[in-house]
């Protein structure tokens with residue numbers, strides 16, 4: 001363990017971020033964990049310190065707010081902590097018709113998935129360069145590759161992450177800052193995601209536990225891979241997408257979407273929203289579904 005260097009993980013209190021935090025600690029990395037206020041962050045930090053003997057700092061911020069991203073950097077910088085690994089993981093997922101999604105959900109999704117990732121990367125860039133070799137892992141999705149109905153805004157935010165990461169990687173190569181993008185398929189991270197995954201066969205068989213994805217993600221990052229796609233089936237999906245004729249893909253997609261639509265009637269609201277959602281007469285939009 002390098003006593004002076006830290007891995008910073010956003011969205012670390014739950015799901016994939018939590019699994020990332022535990023695996024990084026197992027590999028003896030000091031941690032700065034970031035999540036929304038009043039979450040499981042502090043108990044998780046205590047658990048990790050106790051079991052893995054690394055330094056863990058927890059910082060509560062709503063990263064949908066620009067000023068919170070700036071405060072996060074200022075707090076880290078003024079404490080003299082040095083970051084050489086940045087995991088931009090926090091993200092809001094959703095599945096549902098565009099016309100049924102609330103404005104506040106889309107706003108928060110774009111702010112967290114796109115803006116926070118961009119701002120935090122920009123704010124920490126100088127520090128990452130100074131501490132090189134450094135690593136940035138941006139969490140995208142398999143959805144980065146496809147134009148999926150019912151995942152219009154989410155999929156577009158993840159396509160942003162994909163191209164942003166690949167472009168930045170080229171720029172930062174000379175500075176010894178490696179940028180990777182992780183594109184997982186479904187992960188069984190929370191109950192909303194599990195519900196949607198269960199709705200169709202392909203998701204069910206290809207989805208993975210976050211604990212299975214994490215080693216592939218960190219190994220890929222340390223090996224400086226540009227794009228990390230965990231799981232054999234997810235790789236097969238991309239291969240099939242490249243070779244199958246368009247009419248077969250459309251038929252498969254329509255069939256899958258029909259099943260998700262049927263589940264869509266079991267509507268529920270997101271676990272947490274930082275802005276109240278616009279009331280809807282038929283709340284069929286299902287936030288927190290990521291893949």
Ligand SMILES: NC(=O)c1ccc[n+]([C@@H]2O[C@H](COP(=O)([O-])OP(=O)(O)OC[C@H]3O[C@@H](n4cnc5c(N)ncnc54)[C@H](OP(=O)(O)O)[C@@H]3O)[C@@H](O)[C@H]2O)c1
Pocket residue numbers: 010011012013014015016017034035036037039040061062063064089090091092093112139140141142183184185186187188189190193271272274288289290291
């Ligand atoms: N699950 C999947 O199937 C899947 C598939 C592909 C990609 N992904 C991507 O993987 C990443 C993690 O997803 P997940 O399924 O692990 O999500 P999750 O279980 O909902 O956890 C999200 C994490 O982000 C935090 N967070 C949410 N809003 C925040 C905000 N405004 N400011 C700061 N932190 C915030 C949450 O904190 P709280 O504890 O306060 O909610 C939580 O720690 C996301 O980028 C997602 O798009 C997920």
